[in-house]
Amino acid sequence: KQEVTQIPAALSVPEGENLVLNCSFTDSAIYNLQWFRQDPGKGLTSLLLIQSSQREQTSGRLNASLDKSSGRSTLYIAASQPGDSATYLCAVSTAWKVSSNTGKLIFGQGTTLQVKP
Amino acid sequence: GAVVSQHPSRVICKSGTSVKIECRSLDFQATTMFWYRQFPKQSLMLMATSNEGSKATYEQGVEKDKFLINHASLTLSTLTVTSAHPEDSSFYICSARDLFSGNTIYFGEGSWLTVV
Numbered sequence: 001k002q003e004v005t006q007i008p009a010a011l012s013v014p015e016g017e018n019l020v021l022n023c024s025f026t027d028s029a030i031y032n033l034q035w036f037r038q039d040p041g042k043g044l045t046s047l048l049l050i051q052s053s054q055r056e057q058t059s060g061r062l063n064a065s066l067d068k069s070s071g072r073s074t075l076y077i078a079a080s081q082p083g084d085s086a087t088y089l090c091a092v093s094t095a096w097k098v099s100s101n102t103g104k105l106i107f108g109q110g111t112t113l114q115v116k117p
Numbered sequence: 118g119a120v121v122s123q124h125p126s127r128v129i130c131k132s133g134t135s136v137k138i139e140c141r142s143l144d145f146q147a148t149t150m151f152w153y154r155q156f157p158k159q160s161l162m163l164m165a166t167s168n169e170g171s172k173a174t175y176e177q178g179v180e181k182d183k184f185l186i187n188h189a190s191l192t193l194s195t196l197t198v199t200s201a202h203p204e205d206s207s208f209y210i211c212s213a214r215d216l217f218s219g220n221t222i223y224f225g226e227g228s229w230l231t232v233v
Contacts, residue, residue, distance in 0.1 A: 029177070033229070036224075041208075041229070042226065042227065043123075043210055043224050043225055043226035043227040044161075044210070045223040046222075046223075046224070049221070071146050089160065091161075093222070104151055104166055105151070105161075105163070105212070105222065106163070107153075107160045107161045107162075108160060109159070109224045110160055
């Protein structure tokens with residue numbers, strides 16, 4: 001059974017710092033991995049999606065890496081800003097099979113980030 | 118980009134009544150949609166996979182008769198919480214799979230259900 005773990009559960013940093021969020025998963029047979037942002041009481045915003053064949057993806061100040069063999073992914077946030085404060089969720093998609101209902105996302109518990117001005 | 122709309126965003130209902138939440142893909146067809154539940158300060162837990170034109174596939178521990186899912190068209194899935202109880206109060210969020218954009222998953226904004 002796939003399990004996704006995120007460390008740390010909470011993180012507080014001063015503005016301007018670079019930081020790394022960690023995600024690990026137990027089954028390397030994944031289709032892709034996504035990082036999401038969730039603001040309190042809101043839905044999910046997809047930040048980065050890494051296909052299983054890829055090593056990393058970048059978008060602005062965000063960089064996500066994937067090491068499928070070791071079951072790890074990191075989300076690197078450069079020059080953090082107070083507006084980055086949110087909960088960051090990592091989710092893996094199971095290997096896709098047309099004939100089944102796979103492709104569902106298994107989420108980690110999230111890392112709640114606070115960036116202080 | 119693709120949009121998934123959920124309605125209502127917030128609903129309060131009395132114990133024992135039923136409430137329906139809609140999930141619509143606005144500019145793409147979604148043969149598969151997913152329903153998740155999120156308790157406060159916890160992560161999202163998949164409840165069921167909704168397939169257009171067929172029965173939903175429920176995750177272990179999710180009551181089929183309590184959480185009715187209907188996916189009657191390629192753009193609409195509904196979740197009906199039947200005989201709601203206060204412990205059903207939660208954040209329900211759906212996602213839809215866009216077959217024609219590399220199976221990208223798009224999430225709705227979520228629906229807050231409070232049962233009083």
